Amino acid sequence: MDNGIGLHGTGLRGKVAVVTGGTRGVGAGIARAFVRAGAEVVVCARRPPEEPVEGVRFAPVDLRDAGTVRGFFGGLARVDVLVNNAGGTPYRMLADSEAERHARVLELNLTAPLTASLAAYEQLRRAKGSVVMIGSVSGSRPSPGSAAYGAAKAGLEHLARSMAVEWAPEVRVNTLVLGMVRTELSHLHYGGEEGVAAVSRTVPLGRLAEPLEVGAAAVFLASEAAAYISGASLLVHGGGERPAFLDAATANKES
Template identity: 45%
Template sequence: MSPSSNGSEARAPRSAIVTGGTRGIGRTIAVRLVEAGYQVLVCGRRTPDDLPEGVAFTAADVREPAEASALVSAAVSRFGRLDLVVNNAGGSPPAPAATVSPNLVTAVVRLNLLAPFFVAQAANAVMQDQPGGGLIVNIGSVSAIRPAPGTAAYAAAKGGLEVLTRALALEWAPNVRVNLVTAGVVRTEENAAHYGDEEALAAVAATVPMGRMATPDDIADAVLLLASPLAGYMTGAGLLVDGGGQLPRYADTARPSPAG
């Protein structure tokens, strides 16, 4: 069933693009989509050493409008249609706002805000004219609502992505739905190295009400929910996948003492 279908018609196999789908969260999303019956094309700037079974790859720098458009064309050429786009590519190294270079600020905004716009624009041109329309899911970050030191450009770009999601949903409905998954602290190989050793990771997990960091599968679950018929009326919406946020510093003192 296509992501925008009202349940009256079935289309199989469905097809999807996952940007930045060669590693981390994007790779897990791609694998889960294949398991759900999708044909999946992932992209990255460099060819990966390996790909999961059933996942195709094309090289693309989605920060460039022409390459974003070529990525969508490649998917349509390979699959015949495009049902789902997951704008997952993103990230930023930590950089103090007082000293971060203009070049890095520009690069962070291009990757985390402009690239999703370029891919979505190209995808919409295809989805608007195909039976069943389509779905675009942007992967956001809690940095947009709870920025940490060293993330000013990244937080601003992800905040922009939230607004972009609502704006595109408004313009492109009803044929194309656009939604957002806001990811909390996710444990991947990349950010595990950023946070430090297991003790440091445990300390981060202890700040989350659910008692653990998110996994890439938690984010993939949210994408699959939005791509399912259960979310057929959702557009311009955001799913916050952060385990309840972060406990405030005073949480331990505010908790009632055990009885007796």
């Protein structure tokens, strides 16, 4: 979906943007947005994209293998932007699984972004570049069924703030805090198109975000327009969630 988003004039033309987990869904939208902004884009993930995107180069990388990650970044001539997008979790109640399984969720969603950021640090510092963390509203509210994921995203946002202080003024670090995004797998998460429609009605703007809209926000944080923004968290959630008490309350309701 195009949405008519214009991404020119961002100061990213000719710069190199690395997007982790950028082969599908949100990551693919982010990669496309940086291509439209004129950047050279490298996406890294364990598996290649099903449909290659023009202007995007793929590199096979297991982001949980620190040595492989260091080797990947060491092989790049320059890095101006790092978008730590790779992540995710299965639905899993805490007591239904061992701690080791939950720890793997923490590893992918928190440790891997730290590993990638450290591996890219020297190149980012030389380029006076920026890091964009992809966070989630799950990091700021209870997340039953994805508690380890929510904990990791809360930690990721805190990590970004601390990193922004430690790495200033050479490297800016910010977080996009995402709500629900419509991807090729949304119908599986929400029970078909009817489920997607029902979930969309809980969002004040009445719909889920599109991946390219997330990409546009990431481009903004990496662009010259955001040159004085660091250590910030930008909410991309369509207005959040309608408070449940508003529907539960009986006052001021039409009879």
